[in-house]
Structure formats: C-alpha cells, structure tokens
Amino acid sequence: MSAWERLTRLEWRPAGLLAVFLFYSLLTFTLWDARGRYQPRGDEEFYLIAAGSIIERGSVELTAATEAEFATRAIYKRGLPRTPDGHVDLGGSHLYVGAHGAFSIHGLGLPLVLAVPFGLFGTVGAKLFLIGLASMLVLIGWRISGFFSDDATLRGWSVVAVFVAMPFLPAANQVYPDLPGGLICLFGLFGLMRVSYAKDAGSRVPFALALAALPWLHIKLAAPAAVLAVAGAFLVRRRGARAVALELLPLGIALGLLAFYNYYAFRSPVAAYGPTALTADLASFTVFVGLLLDQNQGMFAQNPVFLVGVLFAVPFCLRYPFVGLVALVLFFALIVPNAMHDNRYGGDSLSGRFGWAAATVLTIPTLYGLIALGTARRRIATAIVAAGIAFQTFEWLFYAVGVQDLYQRFNRSPDTYSIFFGPLGRWLPAFYDVTWAMAHWPNWIAVLLLLGVFAAGIWLARRDPLDRRIAALPMS
Numbered sequence: 512m513s514a515w516e517r518l519t520r521l522e523w524r525p526a527g528l529l530a531v532f533l534f535y536s537l538l539t540f541t542l543w544d545a546r547g548r549y550q551p552r553g554d555e556e557f558y559l560i561a562a563g564s565i566i567e568r569g570s571v572e573l574t575a576a577t578e579a580e581f582a583t584r585a586i587y588k589r590g591l592p593r594t595p596d597g598h599v600d601l602g603g604s605h606l607y608v609g610a611h612g613a614f615s616i617h618g619l620g621l622p623l624v625l626a627v628p629f630g631l632f633g634t635v636g637a638k639l640f641l642i643g644l645a646s647m648l649v650l651i652g653w654r655i656s657g658f659f660s661d662d663a664t665l666r667g668w669s670v671v672a673v674f675v676a677m678p679f680l681p682a683a684n685q686v687y688p689d690l691p692g693g694l695i696c697l698f699g700l701f702g703l704m705r706v707s708y709a710k711d712a713g714s715r716v717p718f719a720l721a722l723a724a725l726p727w728l729h730i731k732l733a734a735p736a737a738v739l740a741v742a743g744a745f746l747v748r749r750r751g752a753r754a755v756a757l758e759l760l761p762l763g764i765a766l767g768l769l770a771f772y773n774y775y776a777f778r779s780p781v782a783a784y785g786p787t788a789l790t791a792d793l794a795s796f797t798v799f800v801g802l803l804l805d806q807n808q809g810m811f812a813q814n815p816v817f818l819v820g821v822l823f824a825v826p827f828c829l830r831y832p833f834v835g836l837v838a839l840v841l842f843f844a845l846i847v848p849n850a851m852h853d854n855r856y857g858g859d860s861l862s863g864r865f866g867w868a869a870a871t872v873l874t875i876p877t878l879y880g881l882i883a884l885g886t887a888r889r890r891i892a893t894a895i896v897a898a899g900i901a902f903q904t905f906e907w908l909f910y911a912v913g914v915q916d917l918y919q920r921f922n923r924s925p926d927t928y929s930i931f932f933g934p935l936g937r938w939l940p941a942f943y944d945v946t947w948a949m950a951h952w953p954n955w956i957a958v959l960l961l962l963g964v965f966a967a968g969i970w971l972a973r974r975d976p977l978d979r980r981i982a983a984l985p986m987s
Contacts, residue, residue: 523667525653532649532675536642536683539911543684544635547588549917551634553859555686556580556587557605557615559629559637561622566630571619571776572612577601586634607776607783614776616783620727621688638684645683645690648871649674651701655875658704659882665892669881672899673874677813677906678863681917688728689857689864692735693871695721695728696841699739700875703746704834718743719758723765730769730782731852734844735868736762742837789851794945799850801942802866804957807920807930808856809940810870811961813863813906816881816899820873821961822968823880829972830879838872845869856943861917862930906931925951 543549551559557573563586564576581591581599592600606613615622628640652674656666682690702718722743725736744758770780777783806812811821828835849857849865857864885892909915909931920928921943928943929936940957942948 523653523663523670525650528649528653528667528670528675529646531671532646532680533642535675535907536645536680537639539680539907540638540642540684542911548914549685549861550588551586551686552589554605554617555860556591557617558621558625558686559586559634561615561617561619562625562629562637565622566626571614571622573606573615574601574613577606577613609776609778611775616777618688618727618729619772620724620729621686621691623727624691625686637686641686641691642683644694645679648679648694648697648874651694651697652874652878655697655701655704656878656882659879660886662882662885665882665885668896669878669885669892672816672881672896672903673814673877676816676899676903678810678861678867678870680903680907681861681910682864682867685861685864687860687864687867688732689867690871692725692728692732693845693868695725696735696739696845696868697871697874699743700834700838700841700872703739703742703837704831715743715747715758719761723761726762726766726769730773730784731848732845732868733766734848735841738837738841738844742833746833788853789848790853791851794855795851797942797945797948798855798865799846800954800958801856801948802846802850802863802869804940804954804961805942806932806936806939807862807928807941808866808943810863810866810873812940814870814899815902816895817870817873817877818961818964819880819884819895820875820877821964822971823883824876824965825968826883826972827876827879834875838875842869842872845872856919859919862919 560573560576560580561571563580564570564573568575570576577591578599580586581593584590592603594600601608601613605616607616625637625640628636630636632639649670652670653666656669660666679690698721699718702714705714719740722736722740726733740759740762744755747754747758773780773782801808803809803811811817824835824839828839846866846869849869852865856862881892881896884895910917915930917930920930923943925937925941926934927936928941929939932939938953940954941951942954948954
C-alpha cells in the first residue's frame with residue numbers, strides 16, 4: 512500500500528484531530544511570538560487590562576489598571592496614548608469615563624474568562640488558553656460529522672479540511688470574543704441537532720448556560736443567543752410551559768444583569784454604543800459581501816472549501832429543515848451586525864475577524880457536503896480535501912513561517928492590497944473601498960460564481976442528491 516493510500520484510508524480519532532489542530536495553532540503562535548509579531552493591539556490590550564484588573568484588584572473599573580499598564584507597558588509594548596501633560600489618556604476610544612470611573616467599552620465576558628490564565632502567566636497564558644478553547648471546535652466538528660456518517664476516515668479528513676485552516680488557525684490566539692462566540696454558537700447548533708435534546712433535561716443545562724454567556728462576550732452576540740434560545744424553547748414546547756421558561760430563563764437573567772452593569776458603567780443598557788454604531792447603507796452592504804468574498808477578508812477566499820457548504824446548503828436544509836433554518840438565521844444574525852458596524856471589517860485586527868463567528872456556522876453544511884460527496888463520489892471528495900489542505904499549507908507558510916502580514920489593508924491600491932497573491936490581486940475580488948468596489952469587475956464575477964454554486968445546490972437537491980446514502984442515518 513502506497514503512502515497516499517495509507518493517508519486516504521487513515522481512520523481518524525478525536526485525539527488525533529485535536530493534536531493536529533493544537534500542533535499547528537501552537538506552532539503558529541510560537542513562531543509569531545518568537546519574532547514579536549501580532550502582539551496585543553487595538554481592542555486586545557483592553558481585554559487584557561480588564562482581565563488583569565479583575566484578578567489583581569477584583570474590579571472592572573479600569574483607572575488604576577490602565578495607569579499601571581501605562582507605566583509598565585507589560586501588555587502593549589508601544590505604550591498607551593498619553594495626554595499633553597504626560598499622563599495616561601483615559602478619554603480614548605476604548606474607555607468610557609463616567610460618574611463611576613473608567614470602564615472598557617468592550618464586553619466584560621472575555622476578561623472574566625481570561626482573568627485566571629492572564630493572572631498566572633500573563634499575555635502568553637491568555638493566548639494559550641484561547642488556543643485550547645478554539646481547539647474545541649475540532650471536537651464539536653467531529654461530533655457533528657458523526658450525524659452524517661460513521662466512516663472515521665471520511666469524517667476525519669473533512670474535519671481537517673474545514674477546521675485546521677483559515678480563519679480558525681490564526682484566529683485561535685487572538686484576544687477577541689469573535690471566535691469564542693462562534694464556538695458557543697456551534698455548540699448550540701450541535702445541541703439542537705441531537706434527537707435527545709427535548710427529552711434530556713440534563714443535556715440542556717450546559718446549552719442554556721453557554722448561550723447566557725454570549726451577550727457578555729459582546730452585546731452584538733445577544734441576537735444570536737436569542738436565536739438559539741428560542742430554537743431550544745421551540746424543541747421543548749411539548750414538555751410544557753415550565754420547560755420553555757427554563758430554556759429561556761438563563762439568557763433572560765444574563766441579559767438583565769448585563770443591562771444593569773451597562774447602565775451602571777455607561778448610563779445605557781446597551782453599553783457605550785449609540786444609535787450610529789450600526790448603519791445600513793451601501794458601505795455596510797459592501798462590507799457584508801466583502802466578509803464573504805474579499806480576497807483578504809472573505810471566508811470563501813480564506814478557505815475555499817467552504818464553497819462546498821454553499822453547494823450543499825439546500826440539500827442540508829431539506830435533510831434537516833429545523834436545524835437548517837436556525838443555522839441560516841444564526842449565520843445572518845452573526846454577520847449582518849458586523850457588516851453594519853461603523854468600525855469597518857473590525858478595524859485594527861486580523862483580516863476577516865468580523866466573519867470568524869459566522870464561519871463556524873458554515874462549517875456544518877460544509878462537513879455535510881464533504882461527507883455526502885465522499886459517500887457517493889469518493890474521488891471528488893478526496894480531490895477537494897487534498898486541494899483544500901494544499902491551499903491551507905500555502906497560506907500557512909506565508910502567514911506563519913513567512914513574514915506576510917494578516918492585518919487589515921486599507922488605503923491600498925488593488926495592486927498592493929492582496930495578502931497572498933501579490934500583483935495578481937488586482938484580478939481578484941476586493942471590497943474594502945466602497946468608492947470603487949462596485950466598478951471592480953472581479954467583484955461581480957465572484958458574486959455570480961457564488962450565486963452559481965448556490966443555484967447548483969438547488970439543482971443537485973432536485974435532480975439527483977448525492978446525499979441519498981446518508982439520508983437514512985438518524986441524528987443522535
């Protein structure tokens with residue numbers, strides 16, 4: 512048996528998948544940290560300042576913690592902004608100074624989660640903890656793949672192609688709530704896919720508690736939390752009003768406590784965000800499409816294997832109509848507020864950050880599609896997975912081993928915009944500048960191709976669905 516045959520027949524186990532993800536995510540972080548790359552910046556330092564204040568001072572009021580960071584530069588090596596008289600500037604864009612002191616405008620949930628690892632091991636400890644948290648994506652993906660097939664080889668390689676890839680590998684060590692929020696959403700969908708969900712009250716407890724944490728990570732995650740909570744309540748509706756109330760109660764309590772905290776800190780139940788934080792205009796629509804298709808920002812550009820999820824979106828919804836509908840609504844609940852956010856594409860952070868959470872939802876129809884293809888057309892699935900892994904290797908060598916910068920690239924010409932493709936980028940979709948994005952002809956081709964893939968999925972579902980042999984497998 513050749514090496515290729517042994518690879519394509521490898522029977523994966525969850526521990527092996529977890530080891531692969533941890534190896535590459537830890538290696539990526541180690542390579543970056545050794546060269547001083549991707550140190551905390553933007554929102555990240557204030558998440559960590561808040562985490563340090565919680566563990567060291569027992570306080571979420573950040574005046575003292577910010578002054579200490581200003582003096583030591585322990586987190587942000589460049590140093591926090593200063594006033595003309597040489598003191599730390601508490602009036603910057605990350606802090607709200609009110610009657611009760613200075614509070615971070617960013618969610619309090621992530622600092623609470625990171626308080627202990629940051630207190631013990633500093634920034635490195637916080638990032639390692641986040642990598643461990645992100646690795647749970649692989650385990651949940653493995654469990655979800657088991658709903659579609661019992662073929663360990665097919666399931667394992669599908670999980671590798673989907674999760675051991677962009678955006679999840681570089682995102683794993685970044686101090687933002689987007690990926691942890693996406694992890695909770697994926698866990699929530701996994702819970703809804705289990706046929707025992709409505710019958711087993713014990714299994715619903717971690718589901719409800721996880722959803723309650725979402726709005727504390729960031730207020731924009733309140734809508735996705737509500738989508739999943741209402742879906743869970745719908746599944747248990749036949750078990751009576753008490754079951755429905757218990758399904759919604761944890762999220763309701765969490766939202767109430769969050770509103771109380773926000774009012775105390777910001778004099779507003781929705782934190783420091785005003786009516787202009789979200790805008791619906793041409794720029795928002797451009798960002799929305801860019802989070803899908805832009806050559807740097809777009810999830811389909813970062814991992815083209817996700818196009819399999821678009822192809823099999825309709826077959827998946829026909830096979831699992833309830834979960835499919837919830838996943839569709841959840842996807843838009845995650846990506847639309849980010850597209851409407853006045854801080855376009857997430858500001859000073861890695862390209863594609865505002866699509867990380869929605870990408871976790873897209874993994875489900877993508878796994879389904881790969882397994883459906885592998886069940887009916889093994890060679891096609893093998894070719895797609897192999898091409899996907901090869902492309903991810905190319906990208907990883909650029910951003911992890913090489914010196915390619917994954918940060919946002921604004922105010923660039925099309926010739927210098929591309930992260931991975933150099934001057935070829937002028938022929939690829941780019942949606943970062945609304946003044947000319949609509950006139951950039953590769954953008955229209957990309958949109959038409961995406962719509963064509965979706966339309967092909969409709970044809971596939973109506974004519975000769977490739978998932979016919981897995982349709983009989985029950986969810987469990």
